[in-house]
Amino acid sequence: MKSKLVRVTLCLVLIGVIFIGLQYGVNSPVYVGANQIAKFSSYGELKEFIETNSKYTGFLWKSFGRDSVFAPEAGQGAFAPTPSAPDHSTTNIQVAGVDEADIVKTDGQYIYVVSGNKTFILKAYPPDQAQILSEIEVEGIIVGIFVNKDRLVVFEEEASYYRLPILPILGEPSIGYMPPKYISHKVSIKVYDISNRENPSLQREISADGCYIGSRMIGDYAYVIVNEPVSEEDNKPNLPKISIGDEEKEIFATDIYYCNVYDYYHEYTKIIAINTQDDEEEPTYETILMGAGSTLYVSLNNIYLTFPVWGRKLGDSQKTTIHRIHIDSSAIEYVASGEVPGAVLNQFSMDEYNGYFRVATTTWDEVSENNIYILDMNLTIVGSLENLAPGETIYSARFMGERGYLVTFQKVDPLFVIDLSDPYNPRELGQLKIPGYSDYLQPYDENHLIGIGKEAVVAEEGDFAWYQGLKIALFDVSNVTSPREIANYGIGDRGTDSPVLRDHKAFLFNKSRNLMVIPVLVAEVDKPKYPEPWAYGKPVWQGAYVFHISPDNGITVRGRITHIEKLTDLEKDYYYFYSPFAVTRSLYIGDVLYTISEAKIKMNSLENLEYINEVKLPLTWTPPVYEPGE
Numbered sequence: 001m002k003s004k005l006v007r008v009t010l011c012l013v014l015i016g017v018i019f020i021g022l023q024y025g026v027n028s029p030v031y032v033g034a035n036q037i038a039k040f041s042s043y044g045e046l047k048e049f050i051e052t053n054s055k056y057t058g059f060l061w062k063s064f065g066r067d068s069v070f071a072p073e074a075g076q077g078a079f080a081p082t083p084s085a086p087d088h089s090t091t092n093i094q095v096a097g098v099d100e101a102d103i104v105k106t107d108g109q110y111i112y113v114v115s116g117n118k119t120f121i122l123k124a125y126p127p128d129q130a131q132i133l134s135e136i137e138v139e140g141i142i143v144g145i146f147v148n149k150d151r152l153v154v155f156e157e158e159a160s161y162y163r164l165p166i167l168p169i170l171g172e173p174s175i176g177y178m179p180p181k182y183i184s185h186k187v188s189i190k191v192y193d194i195s196n197r198e199n200p201s202l203q204r205e206i207s208a209d210g211c212y213i214g215s216r217m218i219g220d221y222a223y224v225i226v227n228e229p230v231s232e233e234d235n236k237p238n239l240p241k242i243s244i245g246d247e248e249k250e251i252f253a254t255d256i257y258y259c260n261v262y263d264y265y266h267e268y269t270k271i272i273a274i275n276t277q278d279d280e281e282e283p284t285y286e287t288i289l290m291g292a293g294s295t296l297y298v299s300l301n302n303i304y305l306t307f308p309v310w311g312r313k314l315g316d317s318q319k320t321t322i323h324r325i326h327i328d329s330s331a332i333e334y335v336a337s338g339e340v341p342g343a344v345l346n347q348f349s350m351d352e353y354n355g356y357f358r359v360a361t362t363t364w365d366e367v368s369e370n371n372i373y374i375l376d377m378n379l380t381i382v383g384s385l386e387n388l389a390p391g392e393t394i395y396s397a398r399f400m401g402e403r404g405y406l407v408t409f410q411k412v413d414p415l416f417v418i419d420l421s422d423p424y425n426p427r428e429l430g431q432l433k434i435p436g437y438s439d440y441l442q443p444y445d446e447n448h449l450i451g452i453g454k455e456a457v458v459a460e461e462g463d464f465a466w467y468q469g470l471k472i473a474l475f476d477v478s479n480v481t482s483p484r485e486i487a488n489y490g491i492g493d494r495g496t497d498s499p500v501l502r503d504h505k506a507f508l509f510n511k512s513r514n515l516m517v518i519p520v521l522v523a524e525v526d527k528p529k530y531p532e533p534w535a536y537g538k539p540v541w542q543g544a545y546v547f548h549i550s551p552d553n554g555i556t557v558r559g560r561i562t563h564i565e566k567l568t569d570l571e572k573d574y575y576y577f578y579s580p581f582a583v584t585r586s587l588y589i590g591d592v593l594y595t596i597s598e599a600k601i602k603m604n605s606l607e608n609l610e611y612i613n614e615v616k617l618p619l620t621w622t623p624p625v626y627e628p629g630e
Helices: 002-023 043-054 569-578
Strands: 104-106 110-115 118-123 131-137 141-148 151-157 161-163 181-183 186-193 201-209 211-218 221-229 241-244 247-250 256-258 266-275 284-291 295-298 302-309 319-328 331-341 350-353 356-364 368-375 381-388 393-400 403-409 412-419 427-435 437-445 448-458 465-476 484-491 508-510 515-524 538-550 554-561 585-589 592-596 600-605 611-616
Touching: 043 256, 104 141, 104 585, 110 141, 110 592, 118 141, 118 151, 141 211, 151 211, 186 221, 186 266, 201 221, 201 266, 211 295, 221 302, 266 331, 284 302, 284 319, 284 331, 295 350, 302 350, 319 356, 331 356, 331 368, 350 393, 356 393, 356 403, 368 393, 368 403, 381 427, 393 448, 403 437, 403 448, 427 448, 427 465, 427 484, 437 465, 465 515, 465 554, 484 538, 484 554, 508 585, 515 585, 538 569, 538 592
Parallel strands: 256 284, 393 437
Antiparallel strands: 104 110, 110 118, 118 131, 141 151, 151 186, 161 181, 186 201, 201 241, 211 221, 221 266, 241 247, 266 284, 295 302, 302 319, 319 331, 350 356, 356 368, 368 381, 393 403, 403 412, 412 427, 437 448, 448 465, 465 484, 508 515, 515 538, 538 554, 585 592, 592 600, 600 611
16 A cells, blocks of 8 residues: 555656656657667667667656656456356456456455455355455565466566655756666566465466566466666666576577667566466567557457657657557567557557557647547558547547547547548547546447546636546447437545546446446535535545446446444544555455455345455554544
8 A cells, every 4th residue: 555655656756857857958859750670680789779869868767667657557357267156247357358467356256355465365155154265475566466267376566666866956057966766676477376275386486677567368378568677787788687487587689679769768578478377388578679658458469569759848749659569379479560649548548450450649739639540450550530629638438349439528528439430531420528527438338338437617717627526427329420428426526536537447347237336435525615616525435336227227326335434533534545444346256246455355245235244354554543632
């Protein structure tokens, strides 16, 4: 929990540093157009490439290492089926068949949950027999897990830290500064045999210097992406390393791909493929020298990595470079590189369909504009739809077959319906303008979408709106030229929040059960005392909202479940914001709903939400104790 707070704080500090650099004339790189994929012919060529780039890198993040502004996505998860298990949920993933690592997994009989630096294995079903069977402890931070048959894959990242910069005083150029430095450590991929859930055993370990960016699992293979900073000692750039068991291997310069894109900062991006079921099969890997920042999208056959390239000032010559890496079991092949104007929001801004790659971006010049580009498998643009919603930015995107959906926002929420049936001629079909916006779009079926976001109140002065409480909306898009909002539900006031707004794995939905569950922190404003639309509310409740949702009956609350009970007024603010009892995930097995926090797994009936049982998880950190008068 503390590490999460530190990372958020550091990101804010670094954004401020970058903003200062942009505003006060820090040098910027030259961007080279057509990307040519190649491998370095020698270490000398790699060194020369980095030195050439350094001529353009007065930018302050040269020494950062990890994506400091364009943060890597958090891992997301999926669950492996167990033949004898009852009907159970799976974590919300983007692409069918492409699992995403998460902090919670189930196979329908057991639950695997990350709490602190431990992974707990619990007997979960039937609920009256629920208990902890075993725990696995690591020294670092667990950033995600996979469960596949009788194998558990744990991704551990060693603790890391920044040496913060000493900033120059504006107007005092004689006072220098020390660039911020990310102290890069190591990512370990640990594969456990869990055929005996009470006694898991470590089967193999692969580690790589650098930072965890993301991972996916397709069939028996886990694909892991790790970024290792390029650092220099005695004017010599380092070479990336990977360890398999006790054997450390340095990756030669002649095995490293690159393309001719200059950037402020470079990292080695390592893609590693591991057979989780066959311990005798050696992991395979490829390495690419890329720029700073990554957003990851994975289809059944390809990994797409993107990074932003910025010009001399904010909004100038801004592009996104895209790399396609073909995957097939252990085979990894870097096959194409391309670029599109603008910046990508997240993984849902990208999609592969019928041999084409679709991507939604926002560009900033005098005003912001939003675009959709369609590329072939060589990553050459073949179709585009540009200049959507000038002055607004993309808040969410979703591609569904031959349709695409975008939500942009400034004062109101236009939901755009895009026809993608002809990849050479995408076109807008219709749009809906309503108050508020959606940060996440979830398909309900082919004709309906669920939107999770915020209500908004248009400001009396200025060209913007004040966001308010949580908003859940159900859209009917069966008439593509005239989409409609057919139901909505609001929760709380300004300050109300949900992890679903940033992380789709926190969202539980099952169409056949008309079930939707989301964790929510509810904040309420004392309206008579603070009537202004910018007033933040006081946290009053945290837990899971359980909904019935359908096009026929709309959105109704079936009940709420919390893990935080009987707090004193002194404890409430702390526990609502930072509590180990804050619900972050939910799942179901059979007719039992499981809600999960760092400190507890609680079981309730899906039929009437009555309490059944709970299992407490040993905390790996101790919440502070408040004394009277503090």
